[in-house]
Amino acid sequence: MKKFKILLLTALFLFSINLKLNAAGEQAEPIKIDWSFKGLTGKFDRSSLQRGFQVYKEVCASCHSMQYLSYRNLGEPGGPEFSEAEVKAIAASFEVSDGPDAQGEMFTRPGRPSDKFVSPYPNVKAAAAANGGAYPPDMSVLVKARKGGANYIYSVLVGYEDPPAGVTLDDGVYYNKYMIGNKIKMPNNLSDGLVEYADGTSATVDQMAKDVTTFLAWAAEPELEERHKTGIKVMIYLILLSILVYLSMKKIWSRIDSEM
Amino acid sequence: MSENYTPDSKVGKWFNDRLPLLSLASHLKDYPTPKNLNYWWTFGGILTFCLITQIVTGIVLAMHYVAHADLAFGSVEHIMRDVNYGWLIRYIHSNGASMFFLAVYIHIFRSLFYGSYKSPREVIWIIGILIYLLMMAAAFMGYVLPWGQMSFWGATVITNLFSAIPLVGESITTWLWGAYSVDNPTLNRFFSLHYLIPFLILGLVVLHIWALHVPGNNNPVGIDIKKPSKDTVPFHPYITIKDIFALLMFTILFAGFVFFAPNVLGHSDNYIPANPMVTPAHIVPEWYLLPFYAILRSVPDKLGGVILMFSAIFILFILPWLDTSKVRSAVYRPIYKQFFWILVIDIFLLGYVGAMPAEGLYLVLARVGTIYYFLHFLVVLPLVGYFEKTDPIPISISEPVMTGSANLGLAKKTDEKI
Numbered sequence: 146m147k148k149f150k151i152l153l154l155t156a157l158f159l160f161s162i163n164l165k166l167n168a169a170g171e172q173a174e175p176i177k178i179d180w181s182f183k184g185l186t187g188k189f190d191r192s193s194l195q196r197g198f199q200v201y202k203e204v205c206a207s208c209h210s211m212q213y214l215s216y217r218n219l220g221e222p223g224g225p226e227f228s229e230a231e232v233k234a235i236a237a238s239f240e241v242s243d244g245p246d247a248q249g250e251m252f253t254r255p256g257r258p259s260d261k262f263v264s265p266y267p268n269v270k271a272a273a274a275a276n277g278g279a280y281p282p283d284m285s286v287l288v289k290a291r292k293g294g295a296n297y298i299y300s301v302l303v304g305y306e307d308p309p310a311g312v313t314l315d316d317g318v319y320y321n322k323y324m325i326g327n328k329i330k331m332p333n334n335l336s337d338g339l340v341e342y343a344d345g346t347s348a349t350v351d352q353m354a355k356d357v358t359t360f361l362a363w364a365a366e367p368e369l370e371e372r373h374k375t376g377i378k379v380m381i382y383l384i385l386l387s388i389l390v391y392l393s394m395k396k397i398w399s400r401i402d403s404e405m
Numbered sequence: 406m407s408e409n410y411t412p413d414s415k416v417g418k419w420f421n422d423r424l425p426l427l428s429l430a431s432h433l434k435d436y437p438t439p440k441n442l443n444y445w446w447t448f449g450g451i452l453t454f455c456l457i458t459q460i461v462t463g464i465v466l467a468m469h470y471v472a473h474a475d476l477a478f479g480s481v482e483h484i485m486r487d488v489n490y491g492w493l494i495r496y497i498h499s500n501g502a503s504m505f506f507l508a509v510y511i512h513i514f515r516s517l518f519y520g521s522y523k524s525p526r527e528v529i530w531i532i533g534i535l536i537y538l539l540m541m542a543a544a545f546m547g548y549v550l551p552w553g554q555m556s557f558w559g560a561t562v563i564t565n566l567f568s569a570i571p572l573v574g575e576s577i578t579t580w581l582w583g584a585y586s587v588d589n590p591t592l593n594r595f596f597s598l599h600y601l602i603p604f605l606i607l608g609l610v611v612l613h614i615w616a617l618h619v620p621g622n623n624n625p626v627g628i629d630i631k632k633p634s635k636d637t638v639p640f641h642p643y644i645t646i647k648d649i650f651a652l653l654m655f656t657i658l659f660a661g662f663v664f665f666a667p668n669v670l671g672h673s674d675n676y677i678p679a680n681p682m683v684t685p686a687h688i689v690p691e692w693y694l695l696p697f698y699a700i701l702r703s704v705p706d707k708l709g710g711v712i713l714m715f716s717a718i719f720i721l722f723i724l725p726w727l728d729t730s731k732v733r734s735a736v737y738r739p740i741y742k743q744f745f746w747i748l749v750i751d752i753f754l755l756g757y758v759g760a761m762p763a764e765g766l767y768l769v770l771a772r773v774g775t776i777y778y779f780l781h782f783l784v785v786l787p788l789v790g791y792f793e794k795t796d797p798i799p800i801s802i803s804e805p806v807m808t809g810s811a812n813l814g815l816a817k818k819t820d821e822k823i
């Protein structure tokens with residue numbers, strides 16, 4: 146049995162890439178969006194992040210956890226930048242289990258900004274059981290965990306279609322051309338007007354998909370804006386220093402080169 | 406070393422008589438270096454920088470990282486989100502591994518082109534290959550630490566290679582794991598070894614440089630030079646300033662990855678927490694191991710593949726004796742020069758097919774590439790060295806006089822042979 150397992154693993158190891166290639170045959174290329182956070186100076190669109198958080202909170206959060214984020218992150222620079230009062234209100238709207246108290250009992254209390262995002266299920270098994278055996282992945286780093294990143298997430302959100310003739314789907318399985326194998330267990334949860342945006346933006350499926358993807362991109366890389374800003378400073382510094390060192394080098398070597 | 410050196414101050418002299426550190430510093434400063442070294446010779450300094458960067462960032466990461474199967478992934482996210490500049494330190498460390506390998510490959514190919522591995526520098530070369538081997542081990546174990554899907558399955562695949570050893574293979578694999586599969590004990594020991602290996606590398610680097618300072622640097626012309634002479638310059642300031650300039654160019658590339666594309670060299674699956682129940686569709690090593698991966702997969706037999714893969718590395722240890730030519734620099738070796746570039750193309754080809762499915766044309770290419778790799782070292786090098794008519798070699802660096810009968814030992818020997 147052990148030998149067989151090892152053989153199987155080796156076979157998987159050796160031929161793993163074909164599977165990918167074969168599957169990729171049916172998978173559509175993700176739609177390319179000109180995200181504001183792309184490029185060397187890319188920044189997140191603040192209002193899109195806030196709207197995206199609303200979509201996450203009202204739609205995604207009922208199944209998907211984001212366990213590596215804290216409510217305080219929502220008020221930090223480079224993110225949705227909710228005000229301190231808003232962050233406190235958002236955190237307080239969640240029930241957090243805490244304890245044990247002096248009596249040794251666990252209890253619940255309103256959330257604080259320092260709390261991690263509350264997960265919808267107590268554990269992965271419970272999440273899988275409630276969702277037909279496929280657990281909704283944690284979304285903290287989802288954008289970094291998928292080939293194609295933000296474009297892929299957006300494409301899947303808008304990629305639901307009726308299955309083409311000849312494709313039959315089991316119950317609880319949906320057709321999505323951007324998924325590997327074109328099958329997805331997550332239903333199409335977005336419909337026009339599903340949420341009511343506070344800033345008056347029209348909540349089309351496309352708009353909500355873009356907003357929530359922007360929010361997820363920030364959640365995966367909350368350091369992105371600081372990284373870009375620091376990067377540009379570092380580059381300018383390195384280039385200036387290089388010029389100085391280059392000139393010094395020429396001067397020092399001129400002593401030798403003149404002899405040659 | 407600079408035997409003639411005496412410190413100016415009394416205290417300096419007192420100390421130096423007891424521990425000649427000042428003599429060492431003086432030696433390093435005055436060390437006569439060929440003045441015609443090109444930028445391919447700056448990668449030694451760049452590699453030292455890479456090693457120190459990895460050690461410093463690694464020590465800081467280890468202060469925040471938790472080596473436990475249930476906590477490792479989360480602790481990496483903690484570093485990325487909550488530790489001050491944790492994202493910067495981690496991205497420098499993870500991209501630093503790739504930059505380290507980029508530099509070491511350039512360094513090795515430079516040695517191959519200019520014949521730096523030949524007499525009297527064989528020991529420098531052998532220590533260098535040992536360093537390269539340890540680098541691969543350190544990089545592999547480091548990639549396991551974030552405990553993502555690629556970490557887990559990469560570790561599973563690579564440790565399973567040892568099960569190909571007849572009779573004791575399975576026991577060895579279990580022993581390596583510390584369990585009956587890759588699990589928490591495996592992660593713990595990999596973390597321990599990942600912390601240890603860089604210091605072993607550091608020790609070997611000291612030996613590598615020590616061994617270098619005995620015969621002195623090779624140079625693009627590949628001839629022996631008198632030291633010191635008008636063919637040499639003192640290491641400081643001439644080589645230091647040039648090394649710093651090259652290092653800055655390298656750092657600009659490095660910073661480009663760290664700040665603007667920190668994840669392009671990694672695999673997206675490694676941001677999925679390790680799951681022993683789900684095998685990723687696509688298990689590939691990091692880019693710098695792909696040529697060896699292609700060699701491994703080119704053999705239909707597991708044990709054969711493993712043997713061939715390790716041979717591909719170990720053959721490098723005997724390279725100084727496989728190359729029969731006494732002329733070092735490929736500049737004066739018209740035939741070898743062509744084979745050098747064919748080898749470079751071959752290794753790029755192997756790297757490419759290593760990332761592709763092992764089937765159809767890719768498999769054929771992998772096999773051709775593998776056969777050629779071994780042919781280059783076992784057949785081409787010995788024969789070319791024997792039959793090649795090399796070009797005339799200058800007498801010295803300062804006087805680029807081409808001569809058929811150079812009076813310097815090396816050129817003369819070659820001449821007689823032809």
